[in-house]
Amino acid sequence: MTKNTLATGLIWLAAILVSGVFFWLLSDILIHGLPHLSWSFLVEAPRNAGRSGGIGSIIVSTVLILAVAMVTAAPLSLATAVLLSEFTRYDSVFGRLVRSSLDVLAGVPSIVFGLFGNAFFCIYLDLGFSILSGGLTLACMVLPILIRTAEEGLQATPNDYRLAAAALGMSRSAALVHLLLTTATPALVAGLMLGIGRAVAETAALIFTSGYVDRMPDSLFDSGRALSVHIYDLSMNVAGGDTNAYSSALVLIILLLIINSIAMNLAKQWLHRSVVTV
Amino acid sequence: MSLFIKPKNEPVDKTLTAEAYTLGPLQAGPPCCNPEPLIRVDNLSLHYGKKPALENVSLDIYKGCITALIGPSGCGKTSFLSVLNRMTDMIPDCRVSGNVHFDSKDLRHPALDVQRLRRDIGMIFQKPVPFPLSIRRNIELPLREHGMSKQAELNDVVQHVLLDVGLWDEVKDRLESSALALSGGQQQRLCIARALALQPKVLLMDEPCSALDPISSGVVEDLIQRLRGKYTVVIVTHNLAQARRIANYAGFFWIKDQRAGCLIEFGQCKQIFEAPAHELTAAYVNGSRG
Numbered sequence: 001m002t003k004n005t006l007a008t009g010l011i012w013l014a015a016i017l018v019s020g021v022f023f024w025l026l027s028d029i030l031i032h033g034l035p036h037l038s039w040s041f042l043v044e045a046p047r048n049a050g051r052s053g054g055i056g057s058i059i060v061s062t063v064l065i066l067a068v069a070m071v072t073a074a075p076l077s078l079a080t081a082v083l084l085s086e087f088t089r090y091d092s093v094f095g096r097l098v099r100s101s102l103d104v105l106a107g108v109p110s111i112v113f114g115l116f117g118n119a120f121f122c123i124y125l126d127l128g129f130s131i132l133s134g135g136l137t138l139a140c141m142v143l144p145i146l147i148r149t150a151e152e153g154l155q156a157t158p159n160d161y162r163l164a165a166a167a168l169g170m171s172r173s174a175a176l177v178h179l180l181l182t183t184a185t186p187a188l189v190a191g192l193m194l195g196i197g198r199a200v201a202e203t204a205a206l207i208f209t210s211g212y213v214d215r216m217p218d219s220l221f222d223s224g225r226a227l228s229v230h231i232y233d234l235s236m237n238v239a240g241g242d243t244n245a246y247s248s249a250l251v252l253i254i255l256l257l258i259i260n261s262i263a264m265n266l267a268k269q270w271l272h273r274s275v276v277t278v
Numbered sequence: 279m280s281l282f283i284k285p286k287n288e289p290v291d292k293t294l295t296a297e298a299y300t301l302g303p304l305q306a307g308p309p310c311c312n313p314e315p316l317i318r319v320d321n322l323s324l325h326y327g328k329k330p331a332l333e334n335v336s337l338d339i340y341k342g343c344i345t346a347l348i349g350p351s352g353c354g355k356t357s358f359l360s361v362l363n364r365m366t367d368m369i370p371d372c373r374v375s376g377n378v379h380f381d382s383k384d385l386r387h388p389a390l391d392v393q394r395l396r397r398d399i400g401m402i403f404q405k406p407v408p409f410p411l412s413i414r415r416n417i418e419l420p421l422r423e424h425g426m427s428k429q430a431e432l433n434d435v436v437q438h439v440l441l442d443v444g445l446w447d448e449v450k451d452r453l454e455s456s457a458l459a460l461s462g463g464q465q466q467r468l469c470i471a472r473a474l475a476l477q478p479k480v481l482l483m484d485e486p487c488s489a490l491d492p493i494s495s496g497v498v499e500d501l502i503q504r505l506r507g508k509y510t511v512v513i514v515t516h517n518l519a520q521a522r523r524i525a526n527y528a529g530f531f532w533i534k535d536q537r538a539g540c541l542i543e544f545g546q547c548k549q550i551f552e553a554p555a556h557e558l559t560a561a562y563v564n565g566s567r568g
Contacts, residue, residue: 158407162368163403164403164409165409166368166396167365167400167401168420168472168473168476169393169395169396169397169420169424170393170423171393171423179409179410
């Protein structure tokens with residue numbers, strides 16, 4: 001009896017601790033960031049190194065970097081996941097090689113990705129400090145997450161579907177498109193959101209690739225400052241930038257929530273259109 | 279309150295009435311007269327890696343008849359079925375040897391159009407596998423894959439096959455809802471309808487009733503009986519009484535020397551059950567072995 005009470009108490013304590021930290025963090029950002037948040041903050045250009053003015057150009061840069069990263073990484077990772085799960089045997093040398101490389105890649109610190117992106121995209125491919133370089137570097141960084149989640153999603157689909165489709169004379173690609181991918185959609189979206197979350201929070205990899213410049217980007221070849229870099233800069237390098245750092249952090253969280261809910265809604269609609277779930 | 283209670287127009291359980299079927303009345307049972315072989319299997323052996331699963335099986339599947347394959351688990355009945363529609367191609371390390379002819383064409387020829395073959399020889403699995411789509415899309419999807427695209431045509435086929443399996447009255451008002459919401463027996467009949475939509479010549483059934491409750495099992499069994507004549511059915515079953523009720527021909531498989539499955543005896547169902555030639559068969563159908 002006492003053992004049970006103790007265990008229950010510990011479990012509750014752990015749960016409260018975890019959610020407590022989350023709410024503390026969130027409320028801190030809300031308390032300090034919310035009063036400062038306004039429409040003009042969202043659309044105006046930063047002034048005085050970000051101490052005053054808004055974050056209009058920075059939001060644009062962030063969204064562009066994220067778009068480049070996801071547009072590159074999502075199709076690549078989906079194709080790789082399909083190859084791994086549908087067209088190679090699980091225990092084949094090729095499959096094992098790709099999987100273990102991905103696992104190593106997933107554990108590489110982001111600063112290393114930043115240096116790699118700087119050396120490869122900025123210097124070797126001569127893209128310079130640009131939104132394109134930053135986006136592509138982020139794409140490399142989120143590839144392992146996207147591929148492994150997509151692959152696991154595909155492998156979790158019932159094998160019965162593959163057999164039944166084959167028994168009806170359907171090609172493997174037809175089964176893949178009409179049955180397996182749609183069944184795996186929730187897992188694919190979850191992976192995509194994980195990837196977006198990781199990409200949007202990234203600072204180290206972007207400082208070396210998309211740069212520091214806080215004006216409005218003219219094109220993808222222009223340098224642009226991401227929100228996370230902006231927050232880092234305001235809180236570390238700019239005296240008196242704390243309030244704007246808080247507001248920027250709040251905007252970052254809201255941006256993430258918006259992107260996630262859009263992705264989830266799109267997936268739901270897609271599922272509803274092609275698959276009727278019970 | 280009215281004194282007259284309106285009699286109900288519809289019978290309570292539509293699944294147990296026969297009007298919905300369009301495949302014709304139940305035909306007289308075994309044996310088929312004028313047996314004409316549609317699939318000829320000669321000296322078939324099958325290995326999974328180094329492990330033999332079937333050895334030297336030879337038998338003929340007769341056109342329009344129901345052939346039941348009986349025997350204990352693990353004696354290669356399902357493997358035998360998988361050879362007939364080349365599902366063995368999907369199993370890595372699976373080696374098949376021997377001759378199999380379907381409609382006097384070599385079924386094991388490497389250049390054979392396997393997708394075409396699987397349209398001609400459909401398969402029903404032990405567990406019903408409805409796709410996570412609407413009832414209508416379940417039937418339409420393979421048809422569309424095979425090039426039928428006119429909606430009117432598709433609607434016709436959907437209605438026709440659902441009538442054939444006696445499911446039409448039960449689902450006609452909810453064709454757009456999920457197939458996963460159907461009961462087990464309904465799901466299995468939907469799977470049979472889906473296979474029938476491709477106008478196969480042969481249906482392979484791997485214990486189609488064993489995952490169903492007795493009532494649904496009876497309905498599906500009834501349906502299989504109605505397929506006789508129009509389709510050639512090969513059914514694997516552990517239910518000896520069922521085999522005896524529905525089959526024209528029966529093949530008895532057994533595991534020889536703890537090693538590989540083989541065909542002990544094949545013949546007319548009546549003969550296998552009433553006057554088996556082999557003592558193992560006699561022991562198995564009497565229930566004293568197996």
